[in-house]
Amino acid sequence: xxxxxxxxxxxxxxxxxxxxxxxxxxxxxxxxxxxxxxxxxxxxxxxxxxxxxxxxxxxxxxxxxxxxxxxxxxxxxxxxxxxxxxxxxxxxxxxxxxxxxxxxxxxxxxxxxxxxxxxxxxxxxxxxxxxxxxxxxxxxxxxxxxxxxxxxxx
Amino acid sequence: xxxxxxxxxxxxxxxxxxxxxxxxxxxxxxxxxxxxxxxxxxxxxxxxxxxxxxxxxxxxxxxxxxxxxxxxxxxxxxxxxxxxxxxxxxxxxxxxxxxxxxxxxx
Amino acid sequence: xxxxxxxxxxxxxxxxxxxxxxxxxxxxxxxxxxxxxxxxxxxxxxxxxxxxxxxxxxxxxxxxxxxxxxxxxxxxxxxxxxxxxxxxxxxxxxxxxxxxxxxxxxxxxxxxxxxxxxxxxxxxxxxxxxxxxxxxxxxxxxxxxxxxxxxxxxxxxxxxxxxxxxxxxxxxxxxxxxxxxxxxxxxxxxxxxxxxxxxxxxxxxxxxxxxxxxxxxxxxxxxxxxxxxxxxxxxxxxxxxxxxxxxxxxxxxxxxx
Numbered sequence: 367x368x369x370x371x372x373x374x375x376x377x378x379x380x381x382x383x384x385x386x387x388x389x390x391x392x393x394x395x396x397x398x399x400x401x402x403x404x405x406x407x408x409x410x411x412x413x414x415x416x417x418x419x420x421x422x423x424x425x426x427x428x429x430x431x432x433x434x435x436x437x438x439x440x441x442x443x444x445x446x447x448x449x450x451x452x453x454x455x456x457x458x459x460x461x462x463x464x465x466x467x468x469x470x471x472x473x474x475x476x477x478x479x480x481x482x483x484x485x486x487x488x489x490x491x492x493x494x495x496x497x498x499x500x501x502x503x504x505x506x507x508x509x510x511x512x513x514x515x516x517x518x519x520x
Numbered sequence: 521x522x523x524x525x526x527x528x529x530x531x532x533x534x535x536x537x538x539x540x541x542x543x544x545x546x547x548x549x550x551x552x553x554x555x556x557x558x559x560x561x562x563x564x565x566x567x568x569x570x571x572x573x574x575x576x577x578x579x580x581x582x583x584x585x586x587x588x589x590x591x592x593x594x595x596x597x598x599x600x601x602x603x604x605x606x607x608x609x610x611x612x613x614x615x616x617x618x619x620x621x622x623x624x625x626x
Numbered sequence: 627x628x629x630x631x632x633x634x635x636x637x638x639x640x641x642x643x644x645x646x647x648x649x650x651x652x653x654x655x656x657x658x659x660x661x662x663x664x665x666x667x668x669x670x671x672x673x674x675x676x677x678x679x680x681x682x683x684x685x686x687x688x689x690x691x692x693x694x695x696x697x698x699x700x701x702x703x704x705x706x707x708x709x710x711x712x713x714x715x716x717x718x719x720x721x722x723x724x725x726x727x728x729x730x731x732x733x734x735x736x737x738x739x740x741x742x743x744x745x746x747x748x749x750x751x752x753x754x755x756x757x758x759x760x761x762x763x764x765x766x767x768x769x770x771x772x773x774x775x776x777x778x779x780x781x782x783x784x785x786x787x788x789x790x791x792x793x794x795x796x797x798x799x800x801x802x803x804x805x806x807x808x809x810x811x812x813x814x815x816x817x818x819x820x821x822x823x824x825x826x827x828x829x830x831x832x833x834x835x836x837x838x839x840x841x842x843x844x845x846x847x848x849x850x851x852x853x854x855x856x857x858x859x860x861x862x863x864x865x866x867x868x869x870x871x872x873x874x875x876x877x878x879x880x881x882x883x
Contacts, residue, residue: 424663428814428883429829432588434663459586460552466582467595473579474537474598481588483550511813523681527672545678547832589832590675 396462401455404462405493408453409501414493419452419504421492430484430510437467439476439494439502449476450495458488471497484510522546524619526607531624532599540571540579541594544609544617550585566591566611574603583611599625648804648818653874655822656882659815664829668881676758676827676879679751679834683759686752692743698756701740705763713761714769714876717865719776725858726780726865729757730836748855754834758825761878769822769876772869784866787859793850799863814883819844820871821864823880834879837864 396404405414422436439449448471454464467478476494484490487510493503527541544566551563563585571579578597591609607619657665671677688699702708717726720735727735733756734745746753772781788799802811803819810816824837831839838860842852853859 424661428661428664431832432667432829434592434667456586460550461584461586463584464586465584467593468580469595470578472598472600473596475596477596478581479592479594481592483586483588523678523685525672525677525681541672543672543675543678545675545682590678592673592675 396457396459398457401457401462404455405453405491408466408493409495412499412501414501414503416503416505418496418502419492419494421490421504421506423490423506423508425507426509426511427484428511430486430512432481433484433508433510434479434481435490436477436479437492437494437504439496441476441496443471443474443476445471446497448497449473450497450499452476452478453493453495454482455491455493456482456484456488457490458486459484464490484508486510522617524607524609524617526605526619526621528605528621528623530622531626534600534625535598536625537596537598538623539594539596540605541592542569542571542607542619543590543592544569545590546609546611546615548583548585548587548589548591552585564612564615566609566615568608568610569593570608570610571595571597572606572608573597574601575606578605599623601625647870648807650873653820653871654807654818655820655874655877656817657823657877657880659817660881660883664881664883668823668877674827674879674881676825676834676881679755679758679825679827680762680879682751682755683757683762686756687759692737692741694740694742696741698736705759709760709763711764711767713764713878714767715771715773717771717777717861717868719774719780726777726861728837728861728864729760730838731856731861733757733760749836749839754825754836757836758834758879761825761876764876765878766875768873769868769871770873772865772872777865780862781866781869784862784864784869787863788866788870793845793848795848797848799844819867820874821867822871822874823877823882825878826880826882829881829883837867 418440420438423433427433437452437454439452441447441449443449449469451469452467455462456464464482465480469476487508489505489507491503491505493501495501522545525543529538532538546566547564548566549561549564551560553561555561565585566583569581569583570577579595581593583591602623602625605621605623609615609617657668667673687705688697690697713729716732717728720727730748730753733753737743737745791798799819802816807816807818821837825834827834838855841860841863845852
């Protein structure tokens with residue numbers, strides 16, 4: 367909101383309140399270096415390719431506190447060719463990791479769902495490790511809108 | 521005792537791939553929030569979820585503070601025989617809860 | 627920043643004249659304003675976190691408490707039978723107090739009078755769980771509160787409060803929820819404020835919460851001093867809102883953003 371060139375008393379009050387709320391609810395963001403380190407922790411020196419992974423997450427969410435998401439991976443899920451694990455990361459929460467999910471051939475279908483928290487509009491990345499130890503990924507942008515009238519922090 | 525909700529089909533055919541949905545009550549306090557007086561609210565989250573079928577692990581997850589309160593996790597598994605699914609949630613402050621669900625395979 | 631947006635819109639809106647109440651045919655639950663993902667969360671019981679509280683309530687229903695060592699079930703039996711439709715008639719007139727009480731108030735009166743136990747705190751997990759369990763027994767049934775003639779003056783007080791401009795933003799509930807419910811405020815839908823699903827699971831709260839909690843948040847939003855939990859004003863507002871939603875089906879435990 368850079369259009370406040372008619373700063374009324376109400377606007378000033380509003381901005382003051384907003385700033386106070388920000389201090390309380392938002393700690394430091396994860397840095398791109400932290401995100402890279404978290405991903406390296408999982409994939410090591412391996413190359414991560416785009417593809418095979420589908421990340422279903424709403425592009426615009428009504429509340430960042432509970433965002434539904436589904437990750438599915440293209441895999442026959444046979445004894446020889448299956449998904450070992452799925453790892454989910456975010457860009458701007460205080461911590462880059464969201465969750466690690468360990469599957470295996472008997473899962474039958476390489477798909478998991480959960481609900482996550484997003485502190486702000488940001489990218490979410492899912493990386494799958496296949497049975498041949500190759501890594502595949504998908505990334506999605508999520509816009510998080512904030513409720514107009516939120517409660518005061520307690 | 522915290523409540524859990526497990527959704528699995530009661531019956532399936534041998535070789536079917538079934539979906540398992542789980543919901544566990546937990547606040548998932550991130551450890552990144554502060555009270556109005558400025559003190560940090562200590563982290564209190566579930567860190568691990570495991571599903572075993574007749575004693576064998578079929579699914580496992582590591583959870584971080586970015587998992588929403590009352591963790592909801594769904595996944596798939598192939599059913600081979602009748603038996604019992606056991607679910608286990610482990611977390612901070614000694615949190616440890618289990619739930620069970622049976623399936624009949626025809 | 628969001629507050630700045632909020633205020634800009636509200637200030638513009640406060641110029642609008644008060645309209646009349648929403649016609650019957652146009653009444654819409656908050657559910658209808660939600661995204662498909664949030665609707666799906668409410669639609670399926672095993673995906674609805676509010677059901678965790680209902681399960682807790684079911685356990686509490688049969689747990690003995692207080693000096694009388696009695697459980698809810700010892701007097702009321704099977705809640706599926708005895709509590710069916712009950713929540714649709716709350717807040718209800720309580721003769722001994724000469725005023726209306728809401729469902730939470732009734733549960734706490736039962737605790738003090740019949741179980742000889744201490745009342746649960748407002749928004750405690752126990753009170754939310756029990757009220758969710760009781761209200762869930764009326765799910766799908768039409769709201770029918772406020773028909774008792776003794777309630778009439780209290781419904782009127784609630785309506786007056788709903789229409790009363792207050793707070794630093796000088797807004798009445800009606801300015802948003804009667805006059806502008808088809809518009810948006812900072813990206814969120816302004817709903818009609820129909821109390822069909824309480825106590826409900828708010829994604830923002832990441833918990834179940836009561837209608838009084840919601841009303842207090844709204845009042846804080848217009849920068850007025852929120853009434854205390856259990857105050858007559860909040861109960862009268864609850865009562866008016868329930869009469870305003872007459873005939874709409876109960877959704878407890880609903881999910882809202």
